[in-house]
Amino acid sequence: MxxxxxxxxxxxxxxxxxxxxxxxxxxxxxxxxxxxxxxxxxxxxxxxxxxxxxxxxxxxxxxxxxxxxxxxxxxxxxxxxxxxxxxxxxxxxxxxxxxxxxxxxxxxxxxxxxxxxxxxxxxxxxxxxxxxxxxxxxxxxxxxxxxxxxxxxxxxxxxxxxxxxxxxxxxxxxxxxxxxxxxxxxxxxxxxxxxxxxxxxxxxxxxxxxxxxxxxxxxxxxxxxxxxxxxxxxxxxxxxxxxxxxxxxxxxxxxxxxxxxxxxxxxxxxxxxxxxxxxxxxxxxxxxxxxxxxxxxxxxxxxxxxxxxxxxxxxxxxxxxxxxxxxxxxxxxxxxxxxxxxxxxxxxxxxxxxxxxxxxxxxxxxxxxxxxxVIGREHNMILYGGINIFPEEIEQVLKTHEFVEEAVVMGVADAYWGQMIVAIIKGNVSRLELKKHCRKVLASYKIPRKWLFVEQMPYTTSGKIARGELLKQIECEELTYV
Structure with a gap:
């Protein structure tokens, strides 16, 4: 006992x-x-x-x-x-x-x-x-x-x-x-x-x-x-x-x-x-x-x-x-x-x-x-043009930028690519600056194609970022790409 x-x-x-x-x-x-x-x-x-x-x-x-x-x-x-x-x-x-x-x-x-x-x-x-x-x-x-x-x-x-x-x-x-x-x-x-x-x-x-x-x-x-x-x-x-x-x-x-x-x-x-x-x-x-x-x-x-x-x-x-x-x-x-x-x-x-x-x-x-x-969670995996991409790898790179407070990367359905890589960012930084930051360490196909900037992330009751809620907001066009 x-x-x-x-x-x-x-x-x-x-x-x-x-x-x-x-x-x-x-x-x-x-x-x-x-x-x-x-x-x-x-x-x-x-x-x-x-x-x-x-x-x-x-x-x-x-x-x-x-x-x-x-x-x-x-x-x-x-x-x-x-x-x-x-x-x-x-x-x-x-x-x-x-x-x-x-x-x-x-x-x-x-x-x-x-x-x-x-x-x-x-x-x-x-x-x-x-x-x-x-x-x-x-x-x-x-x-x-x-x-x-x-x-x-x-x-x-x-x-x-x-x-x-x-x-x-x-x-x-x-x-x-x-x-x-x-x-x-x-x-x-x-x-x-x-x-x-x-x-x-x-x-x-x-x-x-x-x-x-x-x-x-x-x-x-x-x-x-x-x-x-x-x-x-x-x-x-x-x-x-x-x-x-x-x-x-x-x-x-x-x-x-x-x-x-x-x-x-x-x-x-x-x-x-x-x-x-x-x-x-x-x-x-x-x-x-x-x-x-x-x-x-x-x-x-x-x-x-x-x-x-x-x-x-x-x-x-x-x-x-x-x-x-x-x-x-x-x-x-x-x-x-x-x-x-x-x-x-x-x-x-x-x-x-x-x-x-x-x-x-x-x-x-x-x-x-x-x-x-650990590369990432299986159900988070993005299938981009036949390539398996783990969003956690991209998130870790984004979080190393000094002005990024939080970052989430996910795949959104796309007719041509299968899934498009989307980054959701909380922080005072531009899309161009983050793309430049990613190019230093990531292959070009891993760099997000679309970017969203938010004032606050949604959370589950256990304190984790609610990816499902974010995806729902994207699909309902509650968030706007930049």
């Missing part, structure tokens, strides 16, 4: 701090007690799905309910506090929670929904009379429902078992060199699996986790100045915020990064913000967890790759044509989800083939030294 090590840490050093927030410092002894009592409280309920929804901002209670549910053999479902009522309703219909722990303000925001709400302010009192001893569970219980929407905005629910995260914790030890001595700052929303995993894995390994209620560069600096932080979980947009704030971090820090691939310009700038940094980028997905890791040293020597396979991960490249090096990336490991949830009764549809391999339809290749290069 993902909480099975807590008793060991209580025996070794009960007063060691497990969780720190801006208002609380919680020892391993107290944390063990609270999560056990939360587990017994949930287990005392006679519910159909044994599923608890968590609609909370970052807090001690968020983690407590999530891990208490895991101890009880329940499934936890984090929801995003920024969702509209319609967005939340769609995900509730998929996940079917028996109750939702939330705040009075969020309950009022979604008052149209008929749910079994539980106010978080009553949690400490509710669990107080429950036992503090561990609950013995059968191994590999499902414990986590998450959502992935890709670029379409349509939610899809997946379910994960505890064994998969316990296996992932070995990657923390072997690939990121994390252990019980680390002080780990979690600046992002616990709704997102990257930050939730960072907190849960730190506690499993016996380290100390620090939770920020909300990310800002200034608030992050306060935590770094007030606490002995040695590890910082980030996504590239957070580092971009540090660039804009012009802050400098002088203490030694280890970055664990997920999200979009870093641009070469950002990698150069990062050493201007972090004076003494060890950076670990990983490539993965909600469905697969870790696939590859790019260490600090490899980032300097092989920056065009996403690194080598993580501990316990097998990678296959399956080629559609024998003469090409590029193929679809498949992975096999114990880190995979159980599957997607389908149907009214929460049936689970596996993502694995008969050999146990799964794919999220990324395309790429492995070189002779074992480094993986």
């Amino acid at each position: 993902i909480t099975e090590t807590y008793q060991v840490f209580v025996n070794e050093d009960p007063e060691k701090i497990a969780v720190t927030t801006s208002t609380e410092k919680i020892s391993y002894s107290q944390w063990h007690t609270w999560t056990n009592q939360t587990a017994h409280w949930l287990k005392s309920m006679q519910n159909e799905y044994k599923t608890v929804g968590i609609l909370l901002p970052n807090s001690r209670h968020f983690l407590q309910v999530f891990l208490g549910a895991a101890k009880a053999g329940w499934v936890a479902v984090p929801y995003d506090v920024r969702w509209t009522t319609d967005e939340l309703m769609k995900r509730i219909q998929l996940s079917k929670p028996d109750l939702i722990v939330t705040t009075d303000a969020l309950k009022s925001k979604h008052h149209q929904l008929s749910q079994n709400w539980f106010d978080v302010v009553d949690l400490d009192l509710a669990i107080r009379s429950f036992p503090t001893e561990n609950i013995v569970l059968e191994k590999n219980k499902p414990f986590y429902i998450g959502f992935t929407s890709g670029t379409t905005g349509t939610p899809k629910a997946f379910i994960r078992s505890q064994k998969s995260w316990v296996a992932s914790f070995q990657c923390n030890r072997c690939d990121f060199y994390l252990d019980n001595t680390k002080h780990v700052l979690i600046p992002g929303s616990l709704f997102h699996s990257h930050f939730l995993y960072g907190a849960v894995s730190t506690l499993y390994l016996g380290g100390s986790v620090y939770i920020m209620e909300q990310f800002t560069p200034q608030f992050t600096m306060q935590f770094l100045n007030q606490h002995p932080i040695s590890v910082l979980y980030v996504v590239p947009t957070m580092i971009e915020a540090f660039f804009k704030s012009q802050m400098a971090i002088k203490q030694s820090i280890q970055l664990i990064s997920s999200g979009a691939k870093w641009s070469p310009q950002s990698k150069k700038q990062i050493h201007e913000v972090f004076y003494d940094v060890q950076m670990y980028e990983f490539y993965g997905a909600s469905e697969t967890s870790f696939i590859t890791v790019l260490s600090n040293e490899d980032a300097l020597n092989r920056p065009e790759t996403v690194g080598k396979a993580c501990t316990g991960v097998e990678i296959q490249i399956r080629h559609q044509k024998e003469e090409t090096q590029i193929g679809k990336i498949y992975v096999r490991s114990e880190l995979l989800i159980d599957g997607y949830i389908t149907g009214m009764n929460r049936e689970v549809e596996t993502i694995c083939d008969a050999e146990g391999f799964a794919t999220v339809n990324d395309m790429g290749y492995i070189d002779e030294e074992g480094y993986v290069t």
